[in-house]
Amino acid sequence: MKKFNFTKLSEKLPSTVPFVGPETQERLNNRLFAARLGANENVFGPSPLAIRAMKKEAEKIWMYGDPENHDLKLQLAKKHAVQSENIVVGEGIDGLLGYLCRLFIEPGDRVVSSLGAYPTFNFHVAGYGGQLDTVPYVNDYEDPERLVEKARETNAKLCYLANPDNPMGTWNSGKKIEKVVNNIPDGCLFVLDEAYVEFAPSGTSPKIDCSNEKVIRFRTFSKAYGMAGARVGYAICHSELASAFNKIRNHFGMCRASQAGALEALKDTKHFESTVLKVNEAKKRIYRIALENGLKAIPSATNFVAIDCGAGKDHAFKIMNGLIERGIFVRMPFVEPQNRCIRISAGRTKDLDLFEASLPQILDSIR
Amino acid sequence: MKKFNFTKLSEKLPSTVPFVGPETQERLNNRLFAARLGANENVFGPSPLAIRAMKKEAEKIWMYGDPENHDLKLQLAKKHAVQSENIVVGEGIDGLLGYLCRLFIEPGDRVVSSLGAYPTFNFHVAGYGGQLDTVPYVNDYEDPERLVEKARETNAKLCYLANPDNPMGTWNSGKKIEKVVNNIPDGCLFVLDEAYVEFAPSGTSPKIDCSNEKVIRFRTFSKAYGMAGARVGYAICHSELASAFNKIRNHFGMCRASQAGALEALKDTKHFESTVLKVNEAKKRIYRIALENGLKAIPSATNFVAIDCGAGKDHAFKIMNGLIERGIFVRMPFVEPQNRCIRISAGRTKDLDLFEASLPQILDSIR
DSSP, X not given: OOSSOOOHHHHHOOOOOSOOOHHHHHHHHTSOOSEEOSSOOOTTOOOXXXXXXXXXXXXXXXXXXXXXXXXXXXXXXXXXXXXXXXXXXXXXXXXXXXXXXXXXXXXXXXXXXXXXXXXXXXXXXXXXXXXXXXXXXXXXXXXXXXXXXXXXXXXXXXXXXXXXXXXXXXXXXXXXXXXXXXXXXXXXXXXXXXXXXXXXXXXXXXXXOTTOXXXXXXXXXXXXXXXXXXXXXXXXXXXXXXXXXGGTSOTTOSOHHHHHHHXXXXXXXXXXXXXXXXXXXXXHHHHHHHHHTTOEEOOOSSSEEEXXXXXXXXXXXXXXXXXXXXXXXXXXXXSTTGGGXXXXXXXXXXXXXXXHHHHHHHHHHHO | OOSSOOOHHHHHOOOOOXXXXXXXXXXXXXXXXXXXXXXXXXXXXOOHHHHHHXXXXXXXXXXXXXXXXXXXXXXXXXXXTSOGGGEEEESHHHHHHXXXXXXXXXXXXXXXXXXXXXXXXXXXXXXXXXXXXXXXXXXXXXXXXXXXXXXXXXXXXXXXXXXXXTTTOOOOOXXXXXXXXXXXXXXXXXXXXOTTGGGSOTTOSOOOOTTOTTEEEEEESSSTTOOGGGOOEEEEOOHHHHHHGGGTSOTTOSOHHHHHHHHHHHHOHHHHHHHHHHHHHHHHHHHHHHHHTTOEEOOOSSSEEEEXXXXXXXXXXXXXXXXXXXXXXXXXXXXXXXXGEEEEEOOOHHHHHHHHHHHHHHHHHHO
């Protein structure tokens, strides 16, 4: 007799997780990070209006949040010039990607992504028994045409593209994606992860009508809105697809304070704009630091910069570890050839001061 | 060509949801409820320490929460005299029940519960294609012996019992459950939902060793700790089962402020104890109000009282609607014969004043 009568699928799933949190490393090293530049969190934080709303709502936390996310959906619909029925709110994009895979993927179903793209998507695909086929990056860029071709070849149910991309920070133009969307094969859903799109040049987000049943796009309050810890993501899609999430989602899964915070964050366009400016300044400084150290920064449309360390994985790994040892939490891509890079989130002045001081020391010690 | 290439299972799932939130009714009626006594929320609220911690953490909401829930698990383990490896923290018991069903249930698998017990569990069972077999309540009590017998007859993978019960508020002794646990058939996991157990007489929670791989129990911060809107639930179980959740859970799914609030809530035993006293006083008042109106209150070990309205479903429905029309949010059980009752959460003085004033008016208008 087996100890646990798991499903065949969960029996064979590995216990690996997509990301180890910085807190785990802090506990292992028995000290806190001085700078937290590894998870592409937005160090500039949310709107003071959002913080105030969350604090106010903490007083009412004895009540469940609205399971329909009615008010938040209404404002998001206005923002995107769609209807509330086109919006799904969930526990971060991660949570929504899980629901999406559950709706579409059963064991053996094929899914396409780029080799080395967002691992949490892959985690969910594997979690429902999907088979992932990948397309390589081309010069550190995801390749939308090839992704859709691959989806056609494999009869894939989902085709994933993050635009801008994580972990490389590169991006494709909205026009290019619009073209690609016209070629999505029947039976395939194009999954457009726009977690970082608010940092990107205008024209990066394609025009996609919600009557197009072949595309779902994802947005989040974790990045430009600075609320990663609140867990608020949303999808924009055809109304029938949006309503399918209601068959399976955790209806009472949203934190009430997070709902309130997100609603207020949307109103503060001034804070939002100033955040994007600060992120851009920080990125410029990271570009410069890389250059001054003889490394190559890859132009980024996100709130982080991938720095090409100029050699293979081991070299990048040493630099990443050197930074971690000096109290700077950073991460690096998982897959070749992207793993010749380290990935640095846009930090505050004091965070980047530490990075700027540490990097040459580390490079010296490695040479 | 189908519009969406859903899995066979999600294609056929109904779009029904377990519960409609009070906000939906408020929007329909275009006015707010004056008293919120329908979702068994804890109107007395969380510890001021928890509120303070949530407010403080709102300032740090730009950071993701710890995906391991390390500190919270450590304190919960201490509280229950188990190890951290025996604890799983998740987005409310609802979220954890979803993960549990995902780990164990594939289409056609059998699951046992009581007829009219917690519908969100049934929602998740159906959501993974499980087939639910039910056992009737006996005099408004769940019947643990019969549940386990039924599990044996049907070769069930999961056998669910809420103790104390929702929606009836009745309870079985810990001793009885310990006995039943000894009879759980091989291949079956006993799912003990203890969401309300902190309100119950001592001895209601059975002694269950975490080395027993046949039982998983669920607890929450939504009820006695007054933090329903924060979405923090947890499971206590065998370490191997606990670690299986890591294969599928939304690792970064917890709100950072909720983690911090729950941690502080655990420390404030004084507030916790005073809440339980207040709930008991409120329940006594609901018992008395029922009696004075010629209705029968069913003794409850939870923070709510099911009131037997003395006739069938239609009668109870009229009374529930009368209360809702008068601005009091209440619910009623879904299934016969329990649906001869209405269910009233323990309220503050002002909430129960309104209930006490409204109930005789409604009964008069119905007669």
